[in-house]
Amino acid sequence: MKSSLVSFATDDSVPALKEHELPxxxxxxxAIAFCVFLALLAVLWSFRNTAGKPRSQAGRKIDH
Structure with a gap:
């Protein structure tokens, strides 16, 4: 005696699945993900040490 699920799985009325190939x-x-990672790393690298740079005070006269 087969269960109804097994008999449904062996039924030929279910169509075969089609394969979908990647583009x-x-x-x-x-490779694309690695290139995006490298591009983001380059952006991050371009901002290195910017938080620690003091503003230049050259040319400003201080009156006491």
Whole structure:
């Protein structure tokens, strides 16, 4: 005696699934993600040591 779920799974009325291929090679997604990471790292690197730089006071006269 089969259960109704097993008999449903073996039924031929369920259509076969179609394969969907990716638009690019699977390694291209990793390469794109790595390039984005490097671009964001370059932006971060361009702002290094900006918080610690004091403003220049040259040319300003101080009256006492």
């Amino acid at each position: 690019m090679a699977h390694l291209a997604y990793g």
